Amino acid sequence: MVLENKKKANLRDVAKASGVSVATVSRVLNTPDRVSKTTRQAVQAAIDHLHFVPSAAARSINSGRSHVVGALVPTLDNAIFARFLGALESKLGEHGLSLVIATTDGDPDLEAEKAQRLVNIGAEALIVSGVTHSDAFEQLIVRTRMPTVVTSFFDPNYHYPTIGYDNAAAARMAEDFLIEKDHLQIAVLHGPTEHHDRMRARLSGLHEKAKLHNFETDLTLKGAENAVNELLSTAPETTAILCLSDVLALGALFELQRRGIRVPQDMSLMGIDDLPSSASAFPSITTIHLPAVEMGIRTADAVFEWVEHQTVPEPHLIETSLIIRQST
Amino acid sequence: MVLENKKKANLRDVAKASGVSVATVSRVLNTPDRVSKTTRQAVQAAIDHLHFVPSAAARSINSGRSHVVGALVPTLDNAIFARFLGALESKLGEHGLSLVIATTDGDPDLEAEKAQRLVNIGAEALIVSGVTHSDAFEQLIVRTRMPTVVTSFFDPNYHYPTIGYDNAAAARMAEDFLIEKDHLQIAVLHGPTEHHDRMRARLSGLHEKAKLHNFETDLTLKGAENAVNELLSTAPETTAILCLSDVLALGALFELQRRGIRVPQDMSLMGIDDLPSSASAFPSITTIHLPAVEMGIRTADAVFEWVEHQTVPEPHLIETSLIIRQST
DNA sequence: CTTGGTGATGTAACTGGTTACATGGTTGTT
DNA sequence: AACAACCATGTAACCAGTTACATCACCAAG
Numbered sequence: 001m002v003l004e005n006k007k008k009a010n011l012r013d014v015a016k017a018s019g020v021s022v023a024t025v026s027r028v029l030n031t032p033d034r035v036s037k038t039t040r041q042a043v044q045a046a047i048d049h050l051h052f053v054p055s056a057a058a059r060s061i062n063s064g065r066s067h068v069v070g071a072l073v074p075t076l077d078n079a080i081f082a083r084f085l086g087a088l089e090s091k092l093g094e095h096g097l098s099l100v101i102a103t104t105d106g107d108p109d110l111e112a113e114k115a116q117r118l119v120n121i122g123a124e125a126l127i128v129s130g131v132t133h134s135d136a137f138e139q140l141i142v143r144t145r146m147p148t149v150v151t152s153f154f155d156p157n158y159h160y161p162t163i164g165y166d167n168a169a170a171a172r173m174a175e176d177f178l179i180e181k182d183h184l185q186i187a188v189l190h191g192p193t194e195h196h197d198r199m200r201a202r203l204s205g206l207h208e209k210a211k212l213h214n215f216e217t218d219l220t221l222k223g224a225e226n227a228v229n230e231l232l233s234t235a236p237e238t239t240a241i242l243c244l245s246d247v248l249a250l251g252a253l254f255e256l257q258r259r260g261i262r263v264p265q266d267m268s269l270m271g272i273d274d275l276p277s278s279a280s281a282f283p284s285i286t287t288i289h290l291p292a293v294e295m296g297i298r299t300a301d302a303v304f305e306w307v308e309h310q311t312v313p314e315p316h317l318i319e320t321s322l323i324i325r326q327s328t
Numbered sequence: 329m330v331l332e333n334k335k336k337a338n339l340r341d342v343a344k345a346s347g348v349s350v351a352t353v354s355r356v357l358n359t360p361d362r363v364s365k366t367t368r369q370a371v372q373a374a375i376d377h378l379h380f381v382p383s384a385a386a387r388s389i390n391s392g393r394s395h396v397v398g399a400l401v402p403t404l405d406n407a408i409f410a411r412f413l414g415a416l417e418s419k420l421g422e423h424g425l426s427l428v429i430a431t432t433d434g435d436p437d438l439e440a441e442k443a444q445r446l447v448n449i450g451a452e453a454l455i456v457s458g459v460t461h462s463d464a465f466e467q468l469i470v471r472t473r474m475p476t477v478v479t480s481f482f483d484p485n486y487h488y489p490t491i492g493y494d495n496a497a498a499a500r501m502a503e504d505f506l507i508e509k510d511h512l513q514i515a516v517l518h519g520p521t522e523h524h525d526r527m528r529a530r531l532s533g534l535h536e537k538a539k540l541h542n543f544e545t546d547l548t549l550k551g552a553e554n555a556v557n558e559l560l561s562t563a564p565e566t567t568a569i570l571c572l573s574d575v576l577a578l579g580a581l582f583e584l585q586r587r588g589i590r591v592p593q594d595m596s597l598m599g600i601d602d603l604p605s606s607a608s609a610f611p612s613i614t615t616i617h618l619p620a621v622e623m624g625i626r627t628a629d630a631v632f633e634w635v636e637h638q639t640v641p642e643p644h645l646i647e648t649s650l651i652i653r654q655s656t
Numbered sequence: 657c658t659t660g661g662t663g664a665t666g667t668a669a670c671t672g673g674t675t676a677c678a679t680g681g682t683t684g685t686t
Numbered sequence: 687a688a689c690a691a692c693c694a695t696g697t698a699a700c701c702a703g704t705t706a707c708a709t710c711a712c713c714a715a716g
Contacts, residue, residue: 010701010702010703011702011703011704012702012703020665020666021665021666021667022666022667022702022703022704023665023666023667023668023704023705024664024665024666026703026704026705027664027665029703030704034663034664035664035665036663036664036665039664039665051471051472051473053447053471053472054702054703055389055450055701055702055703056388056394056447056448056449056450057385057386057388057389057394057450057701057702057703058385058389058671058701058702058703058704059702059703059704060384060385060450060703061383061385061386061389061671061672061673061701061702061703061704062670062671062702062703062704062705063671063704064671066384066385066449067448067449068396068428068449070426075414076404076410076411076413076414076417077407077410077411077414079405079407079410082404082405082407082410083404083405085404085429086403086404086405086431089404089429089430089431090431093430093442093445096445098398098428098430098445098446098449099428099429099430100396100426100427100428100429101413101417101427101428101429102417102421102426102427103414103417103418114421117421117424117426118426119381119384120384120395121384121394121395121396121426122383122384122385122388143376143379143381144379144381145379220604221604221605221607221608222604222607222608225608250605250608251608254608254609254610255608255610257610258610276548276549276550277549277578277605279549279550280549280550280553280578280579280582280583281582282582282583282585282586338671338672338673339672339673339674340672340673348695348696349695349696349697350672350673350674350696350697351674351675351695351696351697351698352694352695352696353673354673354674354675355694355695357673358674362693362694363694363695364693364694364695367694367695382672382673383671383672383673385671385672385673386671386672386673386674386701387672387673387674388673389671389672389673389674389701389702389703390672390673390674390675390700390701391674391701392701657716658715658716659714659715659716660713660714660715660716661712661713661714661715662711662712662713662714663710663711663712664709664710664711664712665708665709665710665711666707666708666709666710667706667707667708667709668705668706668707668708669704669705669706669707670703670704670705670706671702671703671704671705672701673700673701674699674700674701675698675699675700675701676697676698676699676700677696677697677698677699678695678696678697678698679694679695679696679697680693680694680695680696681692681693681694681695682691682692682693682694683690683691683692683693684689684690684691684692685688685689685690685691686687686688686689
């Protein structure tokens with residue numbers, strides 16, 4: 001409505017309009033108590049009248065801070081990442097930081113590309129998933145000295161601080177539970193392993209006390225359906241299905257029901273992640289609880305300490321736990 | 329490893345180290361073909377040696393661009409938003425824009441607060457859900473002249489461009505389908521309506537050709553369970569449940585199964601959203617398809633045109649469609 | 657009546673890039 | 687040989703803020 005045509009006003013314009021110096025205007029914005037009430041009001045009036053909005057770039061050039069951190073995740077479609085990011089964003093917000101998200105589709109090259117973009121927009125820190133990264137990515141981090149935290153994966157010796165789970169132990173915990181329940185033939189449904197260290201770590205955690213039949217498929221409900229159909233024809237002696245992700249477990253449950261196979265009477269079913277759907281499903285699904293929300297909060301705190309006080313975070317293991325439900 | 333102690337290098341340092349002017353260094357970065365090969369290599373060597381990384385803030389102060397847009401969404405926990413944001417981020421990336429996400433928990437005051445933060449970090453445009461906003465938010469947009477797009481909601485007369493669905497029509501389409509199937513007593517499960525125009529619009533779309541029993545609950549699987557239990561005791565004559573969100577539909581399905589109520593034989597069930605889980609569930613759930621991915625892509629394109637070419641987008645209706653499955 | 661402290665404000669030098677304009681050297685054309 | 691065109695490069699102004707330091711008025715204490 002007002003002066004739509006005019007260019008944006010800057011500090012100098014406000015100073016001129018209110019008859020004070022630029023320093024005083026700057027003080028009104030940042031330390032209003034060091035300005036007398038009368039001039040403060042005059043300046044404020046000019047600010048309002050001119051629709052003045054301070055330039056974020058100019059501020060950040062002086063402070064050296066952008067108050068932005070970037071997170072690189074494979075996808076938002078998996079609820080486990082969405083939960084993590086939700087908690088991360090929320091906690092970062094409490095620390096006055098904003099979160100830029102970049103999805104990588106699990107592709108290290110795309111990750112490097114998006115990481116570069118995050119650098120270009122001035123992100124102060126990076127949060128990535130897992131330990132599989134391209135050379136371009138690694139070089140970028142070295143060159144820019146970018147504070148970088150790895151999540152979803154715990155490795156105290158990794159060259160960036162890790163905040164995450166022991167994926168191998170989580171998978172083994174699940175397998176041990178099934179073995180304890182006397183399952184000798186277990187189908188293992190898992191997502192793509194290429195570039196996906198988290199999935200590989202879970203697989204590597206399994207031992208061969210029972211006969212394992214591995215089925216790799218897309219990390220989607222549909223993917224689980226296909227895998228279930230395959231395993232029913234190729235490994236009919238299976239008595240339990242261990243899904244290395246709850247998404248697969250839910251998809252498997254649906255497909256088993258569709259085929260008239262009762263869970264847990266005809267087939268036991270187990271997942272890893274503990275998504276809300278596993279608790280609500282009928283039958284509810286036994287799983288390994290991965291505290292994604294806690295991971296988000298811890299990561300936010302660690303990143304904050306790093307960018308604010310240059311404190312490099314210690315690696316931190318997020319504890320997982322067995323949640324026994326009806327599907328086993 | 330290298331010179332960990334030194335402060336960050338800037339353009340002047342690089343110029344000095346390579347014996348050229350700042351202008352030449354700047355050209356090496358932006359228009360390398362306008363610099364002779366020999367000096368380009370010398371400058372590049374200095375850049376590498378000094379670990380020089382150009383300051384995003386300084387660039388953006390000159391260009392007036394931050395290449396960042398912000399999205400304000402109620403939550404990431406609902407897959408419909410996660411899908412939308414995933415598509416949005418991906419398409420924005422193709423346009424060279426980064427996406428900052430801010431969750432509002434459906435609270436207009438928190439939304440205003442986070443919107444202010446997005447302004448402070450220099451976002452070039454804002455993307456919000458729905459039309460319920462606080463005065464503080466509205467004033468912020470007016471004052472900053474921030475390009476703002478409303479999603480998930482279509483209203484050609486709204487004071488910001490809207491890109492979204494006709495929520496009322498979607499709900500009516502669902503209701504009409506159930507009525508056509510001779511359901512005369514329909515339970516309507518919906519999420520919180522306070523501040524939630526999208527949910528209110530869906531409710532408002534319903535007409536009273538059948539007897540409707542409304543149940544408000546949390547927009548979660550657990551919320552649906554509670555509502556189902558309530559409706560079974562208070563409205564036992566119900567023959568169909570219309571859930572105004574697929575999250576509720578899935579939770580309702582689980583609870584009905586838990587209670588031994590067969591879908592669709594004993595009770596028909598219908599949702600709105602068309603999440604992947606509705607297609608895979610057993611029985612698969614009849615729903616109204618809301619193209620969240622298309623909405624994300626269209627929104628990304630619209631925002632890009634706005635910030636790049638000052639083209640204010642036209643309001644755009646995203647078409648919804650009935651997906652008939654087994655649950656009805 | 658002078659000295660000292662305090663509070664409010666202004667001046668100008670920063671921050672780290674981009675870019676208009678100026679300069680000088682090389683090649684091309686008639 | 688002379689003039690134009692072009693290329694590579696440098697100088698310095700500019701973007702929009704912050705802030706160290708200087709200035710000045712005012713009041714109280716010695």
